[in-house]
Amino acid sequence: MTSAIGPASASPLPPRLIATDLDGTLLRDDKTVSDRTIAALAAAEEAGIDVFFVTGRPARWMDVVSDHVHGHGLAICGNGAAVVDLHGDEGGHIFVKVLPLERTGALDVISILRAAAPGTSFAVERTGGIHHEPGYPPLHFDPASSVAPAEKLLAEDSDTADQPVLKVLAHHPELSPDDFLALARASVGDRASITRSSPTALLEISGPGVSKAGTLALCCAERGIAASEVVAFGDMPNDVEMLSWAGTSYAMGNAHPQAVAAASRRTVANNEDGVAVVIEQILKAL
Secondary structure, three states, X not given: OOOOOOOOOOOOOOOOEEEEOHHHXXXXXXXXXXXXXXXXXXXXXXXXXXXXXXXXXXXXXXXXXXXXXXXXOEEEEHHHXXXXXXXXXXXXXXXXXXXXXXXHHHHHHHHHHHHHOOOOEEEEEEOOEXXXXXXXXXXXXXXXXXXOOHHHHOOOOXXXXXXXEEEEEEEOOOXXXXXHHHXXXXXXXXXXXXXXXXXXXXXXXXXXXXXXXXXXXXXXXXXXXXXXXXXXXXXXXXXXXXXXXXXXXXXXXXXXXXXXXXXXXXXXXXXXXXXXXXXXXXXXXX
């Protein structure tokens, strides 16, 4: 059961790895990392605790924290679809591991959701950028590489067919976010992993079994780190598996009810530096 919100107590044993979501968790609402949080992350690394950023963001959106990845330089992006080395040349990044959504599976899911939720529009996130349908709401700071029906974007002979698909995004203009998620999961079943992190009805669709938790577990296994040695932080449905997997997990004070239910503990909200609060307490106990 998740403990009441308030000053968070440290883990019984010092963790070997801290895994934190970004938006709504480590980042404040203005998408910045506070000085207090920067100092806490650096202190954790100096104490020998690995810090992994585990986010739904694509690699190209990681500049906000790339200066704060110490040591290993790795981050888990796309809800577990990619492990990225942020220590690339001139601020670049390198894909270390990719767990793609196969083309035929993506097309199958799109067909199912078109029938189950008419009016849905789609975008395709590849390793090289995002592509979307004409009706999909664009992000002005991240323009699409191409605009076309999803079936054309996923065609075998498309210009980007050599780039793995990290996830498909599905937007509905009328359904509530949670209703859309429930409908999609019921309709698609185990053909893909479906979650959400946006306050709008925007779903994130990955390959079957792909999640933040699964890829984090792989990275931990490579380092000989057990789930019991991991402290995780999150705030949205796409964090649920990670919060459930980690030995100790914190839902933010601003977290979605599903994240609260999955976490073993709570900390204060992202705008109150809830991640830093816990890290500071962990380090005091060392």
